[in-house]
Amino acid sequence: MRMLKDWHDWVGTFTGVVFLTVAALPLAALAVWALARRRSGTPVTPAWAWRMSLAEVGIVYGTVPWVWMTMLPGDRAGVSLVPLRDLLTILADRGPVELTGQVVGNLLVFAALGFIAPLRFAALASVPRILALAAGCSILVETAQYVLQLDRVSSVDDVLLNATGAGLAALASRRWWRATARASSDRPRSATAPQR
Structure with a gap:
């Protein structure tokens, strides 16, 4: 496995993109929580707020790394x-x-x-x-x-x-x-x- 030594290794290689994607998982979970919490003050059910928030973050989190890799x-x-x-x-x-x-x-x-x-x-x-x-x-x-x-x-x-x-x-x-x-x-x- 290639070592990540400089910024190009982090953002310009498949290894770097995979590492950053895994490292961003807690941030994605935090984004789901923040969106669901924000929606909880609106007249929607908590289940709907969580589901919509999870879907929105999931689309981005599940698509951006792949597109990023195709642009290397x-x-x-x-x-x-x-x-x-x-x-x-x-x-x-x-x-x-x-x-x-x-x-x-x-x-x-x-x-x-x-x-x-x-x-x-x-x-x-x-x-x-x-x-x-x-x-x-x-x-x-x-x-x-x-x-x-x-x-x-x-x-x-x-x-x-x-x-x-x-x-x-x-x-x-x-x-x-x-x-x-x-x-x-x-x-x-x-x-x-x-x-x-």
Whole structure:
């Protein structure tokens, strides 16, 4: 394991990002607590306040490190707009182990967003919407990699894998966000109508 000696090692390497992500876990827990406490003074149930706070922090904590890692400088630059070409190139040049790491890593980039966003935002409680959101976010990341000249391949394969990972994660949490949507639609309209 590489030692973290200077600021670049902390913010510019995979090891540094992983270390900082683990070190930030207590801060993430504190942020959940602070948000839930702030909401407890509003006319919502404590369970709802904790759930919304956990979801908001979870989306950020589960997504930012992966995006950060994709923005670290790479070792080869380029653009690949033909589906599967970049993955086949990795397989041919670097082998199946590297390809597996590439695929799994890309599936995880927006997985937290896909899993949690439908639970937090009712408007996103749909797999097609999550796919569209993740694809849009991924296109922004790939464009930033190209514009910032990070020596990374800006690839349509990454966009497809990022969106697929978010979609699979949304399917994994579907039973909870569908139950939440059903529960909110079963409430009497007078209970959800704003007070005048």
